[in-house]
Amino acid sequence: MREVNIGPASEFADPGRKIVAFENFEVGVFKVGGAFYAYLNHCPHMGGPACQGKIIPKVDEVIAPDRTSKGFEFSKTQLNVVCPWHGFEFDIRTGKHAGHSKARLRPMKVRVESGDVVLTVPDAREQPVAEAAEA
Amino acid sequence: MLERTPPQFREVQEITMQTDTRDILAHATRQAESFEDYFLVDIDAHVTETSFWPEILESIDNEVIRQMGQAIAGRPGSGNVALLNAQPGILYQHAYGRIPHQQALLEKVDNKSVHHFVELARRSMDALGLDYQVVFPTPMLTLGMHPQDDIEAAVGAAYNKWLVERILPQDERLKGMIYLPFNTPEACVEEVNKYAGNKSVIGYSVVSTRNKPVHHNSYMKLYATMEETGKPFSFHSGFNWNDPSFLQLNRFISMHALSFVHYSLIHMTNWIINGIPERFPKLKVLWIESGLAWIPYLMQRLDHEYQMRTCEAPMLKKLPSDYMRDMFYTSQPLEKTNLKLLQATMEAFNADTQLLYASDWPHWDFDAPSSITTIPFLSDQAKRNILGLNAARLFNLDVKRMRPKARDVLAARPGVS
Numbered sequence: 001m002r003e004v005n006i007g008p009a010s011e012f013a014d015p016g017r018k019i020v021a022f023e024n025f026e027v028g029v030f031k032v033g034g035a036f037y038a039y040l041n042h043c044p045h046m047g048g049p050a051c052q053g054k055i056i057p058k059v060d061e062v063i064a065p066d067r068t069s070k071g072f073e074f075s076k077t078q079l080n081v082v083c084p085w086h087g088f089e090f091d092i093r094t095g096k097h098a099g100h101s102k103a104r105l106r107p108m109k110v111r112v113e114s115g116d117v118v119l120t121v122p123d124a125r126e127q128p129v130a131e132a133a134e135a
Numbered sequence: 136m137l138e139r140t141p142p143q144f145r146e147v148q149e150i151t152m153q154t155d156t157r158d159i160l161a162h163a164t165r166q167a168e169s170f171e172d173y174f175l176v177d178i179d180a181h182v183t184e185t186s187f188w189p190e191i192l193e194s195i196d197n198e199v200i201r202q203m204g205q206a207i208a209g210r211p212g213s214g215n216v217a218l219l220n221a222q223p224g225i226l227y228q229h230a231y232g233r234i235p236h237q238q239a240l241l242e243k244v245d246n247k248s249v250h251h252f253v254e255l256a257r258r259s260m261d262a263l264g265l266d267y268q269v270v271f272p273t274p275m276l277t278l279g280m281h282p283q284d285d286i287e288a289a290v291g292a293a294y295n296k297w298l299v300e301r302i303l304p305q306d307e308r309l310k311g312m313i314y315l316p317f318n319t320p321e322a323c324v325e326e327v328n329k330y331a332g333n334k335s336v337i338g339y340s341v342v343s344t345r346n347k348p349v350h351h352n353s354y355m356k357l358y359a360t361m362e363e364t365g366k367p368f369s370f371h372s373g374f375n376w377n378d379p380s381f382l383q384l385n386r387f388i389s390m391h392a393l394s395f396v397h398y399s400l401i402h403m404t405n406w407i408i409n410g411i412p413e414r415f416p417k418l419k420v421l422w423i424e425s426g427l428a429w430i431p432y433l434m435q436r437l438d439h440e441y442q443m444r445t446c447e448a449p450m451l452k453k454l455p456s457d458y459m460r461d462m463f464y465t466s467q468p469l470e471k472t473n474l475k476l477l478q479a480t481m482e483a484f485n486a487d488t489q490l491l492y493a494s495d496w497p498h499w500d501f502d503a504p505s506s507i508t509t510i511p512f513l514s515d516q517a518k519r520n521i522l523g524l525n526a527a528r529l530f531n532l533d534v535k536r537m538r539p540k541a542r543d544v545l546a547a548r549p550g551v552s
Contacts, residue, residue, distance in 0.1 A: 004143055020144040024165070041147075046503055047162050052150045054233050082233040084150040084159065086500060089233070 002123055005116045009036070012117070015079055015092070019051050023124045026051070027108050029117060030092045032079055036112060038119055039095050039105035048085030050105055055081050058089070058098050152241045156255060156497075157548050159236055160262035163503040167264030167541040170508050173519055174534050176526035177268040178465050179371070179423050179493035180259065182252050182302075183239075184272045184294060185215040190301065192217060194293040200286065218290055220281045221274040225376065227387040228499045237499040253305045259496050260308055261544045264504060266523065266537035269310045270298065271340065271423075273498075276373035279345030284318040291316035295326055303335035308537050310530070312340040312369055320353045324360050331364040337530040338366045338421070343398035344373040350409035358411065362418040367463070367529055369421040372398050399425040400433055403459070407437065410450020412458045419529060421463040424495065428470045431483040434459050460484050463529055465493035466521065467502040471510075478512050487517040491526045 006020050012031040019028045019041060026041035028051020043050035057074040064070050080089040080098055089098040090105050097103035109120035150159055157164070184191060192208060195201035200218075207217035216223060229237035244254045260268050272294060281287045291314040298311050313330050315323040323339075330336040339361055341349075361368050374394035375381065381397075384390040399422055406412070406420070437455035441448055451458070464484065471477055481490065495501045507513070507521050527534045 002143075006144065019147045019149075021147050022144050026147055042162070047166060047505060049147075049150060049159075049162055052147065054149075054235075056233070082230075084233070084235055087230045087233045 001120050004119050004121055006119050007117060008115055009112045009117050010115065012036075015055060017051070017055070017081075018117075020119070022121060025122075027119060027121060028052070028081070028105075029110055029119060030055075030081070032092050035093075036110045036117060037092055037095070038108040038110035039090075040108060042106065043083040043085060043088050044097075044103045044105070045083065045086060045088050048083045048088075050083035050085075050088065050090060051081060053082040053084035055079060055092070056089075058091070150235055152235045152239045153243075154235070155242045155548070156236075156240060156258035157262045157544065160259065160503075161545065161548065163505065164262045164264065164541050164544050166503060166505040166508075167262075167544075170264065170504065170518075170522070171541060173264075173504075174523035174527065174536070175263075175265045175267075175504060175538070176492065176523040176530075176532065177260070177263065177265045177494045177496070178421075178491045178526055179271055179467065180256070180268045180496045181271050181273045181498060182256075183274075183497075184297075185219070185274050186239075187250075187252065187297070188215040188217065191290070191293050191297045194296045194300075195289050196292060196296075197285075197289050200289045204290075216274075218286055219274055219278070221277050222376075223274075225387075228391075230499065234499045236497045240497060249305045250302055253302060253309065256309055257306060259494075261539055263494060263496065264538060264541055265308070265494075266535070267308050267310055267526075267532060268494075269312060269337065270302065271312070271371055272314065275314065276342045276371065277344050277375060278314075279317060279342045279347070280375055280377070281318075284316075288316040288319045288322040292322070292326060295330065299330060299333060299336060303333075307335070310335055310337045310532075312336070312338040312367075312371075315339050315341050315357070317341045317345060317347055317354075320357050323354075323357045327357065327360050327364065331366065336366070337532070338369055340369045340371050340423070342373055343370045343402055344375045344394075345398075348405050349402050350405045350411060355414070358415045358418055362415045365417075367419040367421050369423050370399065370402055371423040372396070372425045395425045396429045399429060403433060404437065407451070407455045407458050408441075408448045410448065412461065413450045413452060419463065421465065421491070421529070423465045423493065424467060426468050426470050427464065427466070427480045427484075427486075427490075428476070430459065430464065431480050434483060456483075460489065463489050463491060463525070465491050466507065467493040467495045468500045469502055469506050471506070474511065477510070481513075487514075487520055488525060490521045491529065492522045 015032045017030040027038050028041050029038045041049050041051040058078040058080050059072050060075050062070040079092050081092050082089045095105040095107050111118050192204040204217045208214045246254045278287050295313045303309050303311050372395040374391050376390050381390050434456035441455050
């Protein structure tokens with residue numbers, strides 16, 4: 001493994017992201033609520049570029065106490081990134097699929113040091129493996 | 136060791152409607168490096184023909200219908216929907232912007248030496264690692280439900296003319312299965328006769344979204360005509376939210392999941408129970424875009440009832456499932472959430488010889504070739520058959536490499552992954 005400085009933390013919007021490409025893989029680095037999260041840019045469904053998709057809140061359905069539906073609303077707490085190939089949606093804070101927790105993005109180590117975002121990634125000769133072959 | 140300078144990475148950007156197809160599919164290109172020596176045929180990809188709608192309107196033979204179409208197209212907002220019965224306001228396939236390539240391919244195209252669509256198709260073929268690709272329309276998949284038969288016939292014929300005269304001659308890797316305006320059987324015969332001898336036209340297709348019984352006597356001349364040409368006949372399924380049963384379904388996911396299969400179930404049932412395979416034993420039939428899970432369901436259901444009610448299907452000389460095993464199927468959208476069920480499904484209809492890979496690119500539920508290469512129980516030969524050799528056999532295609540190497544495709548896109 002190696003550590004790579006990908007730039008000042010101040011360059012990140014919140015919410016925001018940077019997708020960095022190495023020899024044969026990419027990593028999506030996200031900032032949400034002041035915290036950083038990083039994942040291999042590889043969808044567990046079909047290998048799509050999951051971190052390069054739309055960032056959008058999870059959709060919830062509002063159910064009243066009498067169990068009738070009151071329609072949809074955007075979550076106030078959960079922000080997802082959507083794989084642009086097929087729409088698989090992942091919680092940016094956990095990497096888990098919004099509706100199927102066994103499908104998840106592979107997390108990568110990320111930290112802030114002296115104001116810079118530092119990512120721990122496999123060495124060039126290593127081939128990173130996705131978290132799950134098939135969701 | 137903390138790397139500070141120089142940076143050991145490149146930045147890549149969010150994928151949007153403006154992203155180049157080769158960049159959207161870069162991961163598929165990387166996957167394609169692992170099956171570089173396979174022969175690959177994509178039986179079902181799509182053009183958004185409404186992006187080029189003025190070209191198709193001007194191809195309408197009937198001068199009155201052409202004038203009607205062009206007049207409608209002159210109305211603001213109607214330029215790409217004139218004469219069509221699609222409902223653009225409720226086309227939700229792109230999941231409300233979550234899947235940009237389904238929204239639109241608005242990437243920059245500098246190559247003006249070929250038609251804009253041909254350049255887009257080349258990018259997808261190169262990126263997915265395809266030697267050949269068969270082109271189908273998109274909004275016209277619902278044209279079978281058009282209230283006016285003469286409009287279906289005129290628009291269908293205009294699309295065929297546009298495809299065969301303007302698109303297919305520009306790249307030998309692109310092939311077509313012409314649109315049959317099935318609500319007018321005699322017009323279908325005319326289209327078959329018109330293009331049967333064209334080498335780029337490898338077959339004929341009916342969009343399945345319609346309420347016409349395929350066993351009706353009015354179609355027998357069409358089936359005989361197609362059978363004589365030796366080229367296959369396909370049913371390309373689609374969705375129709377206006378079907379009375381489906382009006383109960385309140386979400387696109389629900390309607391979409393059922394509707395494609397619904398039409399395949401109905402047409403296949405009529406096709407077999409009325410003995411069409413016995414009447415046209417040399418007509419090769421292909422079922423496109425309903426996935427695979429419906430096949431063993433219908434095989435079991437029909438076999439079960441046929442043995443009790445043989446008197447209602449006297450043309451049959453074997454079980455319905457035997458006829459289904461004689462036919463061909465495309466893979467997309469491949470149901471893969473339960474591999475045991477997938478294996479049983481593939482065995483049920485002899486997928487090794489009867490299944491043909493299809494991408495459905497650029498639609499939202501497309502399958503990359505890796506959808507086949509990653510199936511653990513398939514032999515290498517079965518994968519090769521499904522990805523290209525079965526198609527070569529069915530469509531009489533030359534098995535020769537037509538695509539660039541995956542690593543060259545990736546190398547041609549510096550700065551992106």
